[in-house]
Amino acid sequence: MRGCRLDWRQVLVLGLDGAGKSSVLHYICSQTAREHIAPTRSFNSAQLYVEGLEMDLLEVGGSQNLRAYWPHYLSQAHVLVFVVDSVDRSRLLTARQELHTLLAAEPRLPLVVLANKQVGVRLSARLTPQLLLGLFPAKLSVPRQRELFLLPTSATWASLSTATSVLRVKSLLVTLLSQP
Numbered sequence: 001m002r003g004c005r006l007d008w009r010q011v012l013v014l015g016l017d018g019a020g021k022s023s024v025l026h027y028i029c030s031q032t033a034r035e036h037i038a039p040t041r042s043f044n045s046a047q048l049y050v051e052g053l054e055m056d057l058l059e060v061g062g063s064q065n066l067r068a069y070w071p072h073y074l075s076q077a078h079v080l081v082f083v084v085d086s087v088d089r090s091r092l093l094t095a096r097q098e099l100h101t102l103l104a105a106e107p108r109l110p111l112v113v114l115a116n117k118q119v120g121v122r123l124s125a126r127l128t129p130q131l132l133l134g135l136f137p138a139k140l141s142v143p144r145q146r147e148l149f150l151l152p153t154s155a156t157w158a159s160l161s162t163a164t165s166v167l168r169v170k171s172l173l174v175t176l177l178s179q180p
Contacts, residue, residue: 006049006052006054007052007053007054008054009054009055009056010055010057010077010078011055011057012058012077012081013025014060014070014080014098014102015085016094017062019062019095020085020114020153022059024081024083024169025044026046028046028057029057040060040062041061043060044058045059048170051174053174060073070101070102074109077106079109079173079176080102080110080111081173082102082111082113082114083114083116085117086116086117086118087117103146111147111149112149113148113149114169115150115152118165151165152165153166154166
């Protein structure tokens with residue numbers, strides 16, 4: 001990359017523990033699947049160089065003790081990616097609450113919600129309302145300047161070898177980060 005000035009952009013990747021953040025990052029960067037990825041105990045970082053961009057993908061672990069640190073990383077981010085384990089319906093409310101806290105702290109940051117572990121990589125009709133309709137309570141309206149995307153992904157070992165959904169996420173990130 002010598003002699004070429006790249007625009008630096010940071011993508012902050014958050015979500016509850018076990019949602020699949022590390023699997024998504026690994027696949028975006030390497031286009032290979034791993035059968036087992038250890039839980040993130042603190043941070044993961046990966047760099048991608050795509051179309052004149054230097055993307056720094058920063059994942060902060062999703063365990064309860066690390067969630068308090070999430071808002072501290074918003075100010076450097078250009079895009080927030082929030083990964084939700086769409087199969088674990090018992091934790092959707094917790095995921096929504098954590099996301100609301102982040103959105104209240106940073107109302108303009110583009111948001112990409114990944115409904116991960118989708119069978120067939122299609123959002124179920126029941127899951128969409130759970131993720132979107134309750135996503136923004138009345139007191140927290142979606143500012144017109146926020147870009148919001150909800151994408152189904154399947155970053156599981158069984159599906160990654162053939163999945164194109166995660167690569168669509170990479171393409172979307174490049175598009176969002178290329179905007180002035």
